[in-house]
Amino acid sequence: MEGSHIDIVIFAPLAVILGVLLFWFIQLLIIEFEKYLLSKIRPNHEPLCRFTNFLGILFQSVCHALGYTITKSGISDFYISVNYGRVAPKREKTGIFEWISNAFLFIGPFFLPAVILLIYLFFSQVTFEVVTPSQLLEVKYTFAGQINTFGSSLYSFSSSFFNFFLNIDLFHPGQFGFMLLLIFLGMGMRPSYIGEKKQEKVDMFYDLKNIWSLIRHKPLYIIILFLISYILFYLSLIFNQNWYVALFSILGWLSIIAIVSLVVSTMILLLIKTTDEIPGKIKLLPYLSLPIFYVLMRVIFFYFPIENSNMISLAVMIISTILITCLLLRSKTNKFKSKRDIKSRKKKGETDEG
């Protein structure tokens, strides 16, 4: 067995945990940017912000309810509104059960909604390569070896997922539904709620504070979780079966789906924020260009079929929308500073008069 004993016994199990934490942190960063965009568009798009809040509360409540179900506390009350969600257990359980329920509430919304999309992917015709037996034979139970195996598992999933995602057929009802779900997931994936009152500052630090208080409140449980992880790693090592990486790989896959959904919904929010700066009804043009160019390209490729027509249609749709938005920004606003500003105009006017 390669690697030092310290590396195998202490550091190797941490590799995949750190990998998942890294993905989770990327999610947090994108969510933070999404929240910033939502707060910017809130005055003009109040219903959209309320809708995203509702989605967020829905995901949180479902995760919390799942936590109560798993801990066998039962659910006595389930209530969701646009700005408030309440899930009450039938039997109040304390200790580890309460902690697990709260963990589901705070950490669940980052991973659990993505499970729906993962299930869709498995039931659709997309094929994924999970950690292969050949990789298992080569696996090294060191920090670097574990990271490598985790990375290759994520790579094989990502390549299949992106191959599906970039060639998505929006005329296929199932795939169109997948896209809608992906957007909804990205819009609502946040562990906290953006309050109606502006002074309520709910940001990344607020989320982290919640999770930190969860950890600080019961540090023993975190130690137990780490111990379970280590035991699982040692069992994988003894039986030479990579269960440990396989388990954490699922969390990695969910993170990848979540990150993609967050990026897509952030792009949509960015488009909304940008078009808000364009005066008049012409700002609707980028939204119209999205379906028009897609349908146009698909019709063209129907009569003149080529390879990767779905991907090209998507690319044309996105590029044309970006171009149209930029052109509108240039012609209708002074966003690119292409027009002379008021001060220089005034100066020019004064010199002309002089």
Added chain:
Amino acid sequence: MKDEDLLKDEKLEKVLSPHPLSFMKFQSLSIFLVIWGVLVLWIINASEWQIYFADNFLFSLSFWGIGLLLAGIVASLITVRWSIFILYACIFGSGTGFIFWLGLQDITGVFIPVYTIFISILGFILVEFYRRSHKYIISNQRLLFKGGIVTKRERSLRYENIVEFDSEQGILGQIFSFGTIIPQTPSGVGIGSDNVMAGGGIAIGGKKGKLFGIVGGGKEIQTPRTRSYYELHGIYPFKDVKQLLESYKRSTAPTTHHEEQVAFQKEQVDIQKQMRDLLKMQSESKEDAKEEGPEEKT
């Protein structure tokens, strides 16, 4: 509302119509038709199962019809309204009729989706007409409900006749800030009932004798409900209108102070009446004494 329709000292506050999304329960029927139409178009013409539908118009027709009728049954069971099933059955029946009447068997794969989507568009238009036929007028003295596409309905409700307001706001309403306010009157306008019925029968016995029994039960729950013409259905902005109505109702309702004042005044009037009667009796007795006095002298 014209000025001549206004009462004396009446001031018009708001003229409202239901929010475009407030009739979602009707619009959702059309939305389903659009989705089903698109799905049928894709399944029959573009999916991997299209081979099963090629050159077999009866199979396409049955598939479309079963989907429609199943959705109708599910929706009817959920909403306890069989009119939805009847509506979808009519759409299926008329579509089938058109196919045979016009001889469209060869283009069923195109006709069925187009017909379904056309019907759904028609549905959207009808719902929109229905929505626009509602008009709610809020003045400082009363609420006026106007509506009706063919038959015009109008109801005037003075604030002093309103017992309480019941309000309702669904998820869409919470997102788009609209909601429904049902004013309830002492006569019971604004109150509906939910009826739940259950029944069962059993037959026991063989050839010689049979025992037959039926067990049934029902439950009625009184709930705030009325027709959309007699409630403020899906009004926007919900919170502002609710506050306005509550303030008008409060201004017409007698307060505790008013009630005390009225009781005190009534007491005063009673005392005055008693005093008047006493004075009257006193003056009558004096007059009697005067009349009796001279007679005694004589």
